[in-house]
Amino acid sequence: MKYGADLGYALKNINLTINPGEKIGIVGRTGAGKSSLAKVLFRLVHENTSGSILIDGQDISEFGVGDYRPRLGMIPQESTMLDGSIRHNLDPLNQFDIEQMWASLIKCNMAKSLSRKIIVLDEATANVDLETDKMVQELIRKEFSDCTVLTIAHRLETIMKSDRIIVMDKGTIAEIGTPEELLAKDGMFAQLVKTSDFGQ
């Protein structure tokens, strides 16, 4: 997949099977292709693409808009919703702390997304503190236990309890496996863990 005919590949040689109900964490450095993966899944990029994506055996290029609704849901980055005037509108008397506000927002989004089989979280908890992130991830595991969940995250703690982790690099899948497998492999994921402030 390219964003333009004369641009380089944003995604290439992606060959991946995700099982129903799996919780997948997606990590990688800036520009590695994480969001592009979500974009092709939602068919937000049409041109300059090749290959196919099947959901329940059906090629998504054959999906009509109505086919997407029961299948795919997105929880985007919510932090901006909690800033400034929007936050004031939601909580004019300033009665709730940021954690309570966040829990309400994600629950509200979950209610919308719950009927979906596949949920994508694109940096949904990028700007919350570690404790709130943990609370949100637990909420997600509980509420979406039957769904396939793809979680794109910069912060490694967010995805450490995933069934499998995909490490993206330069538009390809550099590593894929359980967190334990990837740590034991001592490759790119292990390096990311070592160089982040993970565990501190």
Ligand SMILES: Nc1ncnc2c1ncn2[C@@H]1O[C@H](COP(=O)(O)OP(=O)(O)OP(=O)(O)O)[C@@H](O)[C@H]1O
């Ligand atoms: N709309 C666009 N037009 C042109 N190139 C783009 C566009 N969006 C992304 N790219 C390029 O595609 C590549 C993959 O970007 P992508 O946003 O998927 O990476 P990412 O891993 O999600 O990065 P980040 O962690 O910064 O969100 C990068 O080289 C990026 O510059």
